Amino acid sequence: MELHCDTCARVRTFEPPVRADDLRASCPERACTACGATIVIAPVILLMDRRPRVLLRRAA
Template sequence: MELHCDTCARVRIFEQPACADHPRASCPDWACTACGAAIVITPVILLMDRRPRVLLRRTARRAA
């Protein structure tokens, strides 16, 4: 995969290193083959509740 390397300041080839401590078969890390700088590429998942918020307020009871 070709990505821009900030350390080299140019487009370089990135490869995934071997990862023994990660539960999946491949690591989310990618390393520049020229200088070894690493980046993490993971999908950004935003879980947002789109339901309208309901505020529940207790009204103070007035003593009559």
């Protein structure tokens, strides 16, 4: 995955970091292959307002 690295100040390849517990597939972190800077990739969560809509009408 190619992302912008703030440390390198350019687009670099990011991969899951090497971990002792070997959970690379489920790891949300990615490490820059050039400098080792790590970022966390978070999923996009859509929050929906489930309250009923209230319509305001002008009195006639």
